[in-house]
Amino acid sequence: MRPLGVVAAALVVSAAAVGCSAGESENNQAGACESPGVTSDQVKIGFVVSDSGPGHEALSSARAGVEARIGLVNAAGGINGREITYDWRDDGSSASVNVVATEELVRSEPVFGLLAVTTALDPSMDALEAAGIPVVGLAASPGWAKHRNMFSYSYEASPVTIGRYIQSLGGRKVAVLVAGAIDSVPETVAKYIAEMRAAGVNVVGSISYASAAESPSRVVQRIASLGADSIVGFTTAEEFAEIIQAARSAELRIVASVAQAVYDRALLPTFGPALAGVSAPVYFRPFEAGGEAMDRYRDAMARFAPETGVPERQFALLAYVYTDLFIQGLELAGACPTRAAFIEGLRKVTSYDAGGLIEPVSLRDNLGVQLSCYAFVQVSPAGNEFQVVQERVCADGK
Numbered sequence: 316m317r318p319l320g321v322v323a324a325a326l327v328v329s330a331a332a333v334g335c336s337a338g339e340s341e342n343n344q345a346g347a348c349e350s351p352g353v354t355s356d357q358v359k360i361g362f363v364v365s366d367s368g369p370g371h372e373a374l375s376s377a378r379a380g381v382e383a384r385i386g387l388v389n390a391a392g393g394i395n396g397r398e399i400t401y402d403w404r405d406d407g408s409s410a411s412v413n414v415v416a417t418e419e420l421v422r423s424e425p426v427f428g429l430l431a432v433t434t435a436l437d438p439s440m441d442a443l444e445a446a447g448i449p450v451v452g453l454a455a456s457p458g459w460a461k462h463r464n465m466f467s468y469s470y471e472a473s474p475v476t477i478g479r480y481i482q483s484l485g486g487r488k489v490a491v492l493v494a495g496a497i498d499s500v501p502e503t504v505a506k507y508i509a510e511m512r513a514a515g516v517n518v519v520g521s522i523s524y525a526s527a528a529e530s531p532s533r534v535v536q537r538i539a540s541l542g543a544d545s546i547v548g549f550t551t552a553e554e555f556a557e558i559i560q561a562a563r564s565a566e567l568r569i570v571a572s573v574a575q576a577v578y579d580r581a582l583l584p585t586f587g588p589a590l591a592g593v594s595a596p597v598y599f600r601p602f603e604a605g606g607e608a609m610d611r612y613r614d615a616m617a618r619f620a621p622e623t624g625v626p627e628r629q630f631a632l633l634a635y636v637y638t639d640l641f642i643q644g645l646e647l648a649g650a651c652p653t654r655a656a657f658i659e660g661l662r663k664v665t666s667y668d669a670g671g672l673i674e675p676v677s678l679r680d681n682l683g684v685q686l687s688c689y690a691f692v693q694v695s696p697a698g699n700e701f702q703v704v705q706e707r708v709c710a711d712g713k
Contacts, residue, residue, distance in 0.1 A: 404417075452637045514710070
C-alpha cells in the first residue's frame, strides 16, 4: 500500500488540475461548470463497495439500492437536467485495495464525489478530505465523524440501545461474538463493549470466531464458560447461524441473541430456521412496518433493480438512502455544482429523513452524534419471516 501522504498529495494535485480544489470550487460556482465529473448533461459519481472479501455477503445488495435511487431520479429528469451516472470499484473489504480504488475513481475517471458502502475506507479518509471530495455512505468506523466532507445519516448507533433491548428480554450477561477477519471490527467491538459496560450492561467477554479454523461447538463452550445468557454478533449471518445451532445442540440457554447482519429476507430460505428467534437492530423504518416511503422504495427496486428479486434487503435500502442523500447534496449545490457547494449545502440541512425512511436527523450537528433510538425485528419461529418486536428502543430506556 502506498504511503497515505503520497496518496493524499496525488488526490490534491489531481483536484487542482481540473479546477476542483476547495478554493477554486467556491470561485467557480457562478462561472462555467468545471467540476470533475460534471458535463452539460451528466454528473458522474463513484461508488466503492465491499463486494467481495470478508463480510461481503451483508453488503452485496448495496449496488441494487444505488441503481434504484439513481434510476428513479433519472426517470424524473435528473438533477438540473443532468443525468446521474456512476462508476464503481470493489475494494474486497481490504484497506489497501480501498486506497487504490478510491484514488482510481477520483483521479482517473474523475468523479464528482463518492458513495461508499465499505468497511475498509479508513486509510483513504484523510486524502479524500484534503482533496475536498464529498463522501456519502456507511459510517463503518468512528473515523467518519472526524471529516467534514463525509456524510451519513448515522455516524454510529448507540450500543447501549442493544444492551437495553437485551435487558428488556431478560438477558443479564452478554457475550460479544466477533468475526476476526474484517479490518474495522476490532475497534468497533471494543467501543461497543466499553459503552455498554459504562451504561451498566454486563458484558462478560468477547469471543473471536474464525469459521474456517474453529468449530462452532468450541465457541459455544467458551460462551458457556463465561456464564453468558445473551449474545451480540459481529459476524456474517452464516457464522451466527452456526453458533446458534451449536448452542441449541449443547442445550445452552440463550435468552437473547442480536446479530448485526441478519436483517435480509434473501437469507431466510437458507438460514432462517437456524436463526429463528434471533433479533436484529434496524436503523431505518422496518420493511414490515410498511407505509408510503417503503412503497416508493419497493417500486423503485422493482423498476430499476429487478434482478435483486427480494427488495427487503438491509444494505440495498441503506445504499438507497445514501444515494438519496447524495442526490440532495447535488440539488443544493446549484445549477453548476461544485464539491465545496455540495459540502456546504448538506451541512446546512437540519431535518433529513430520506422521504420518510428514517428518523429526521440534522446534518449540521450530527458529526459524531449517535443514533440512540432504533427498531428491532426478530426471525419468526418458523424462520420464514421477520417480525417487528419493538419499533423504537432508546439508549436512555424511554
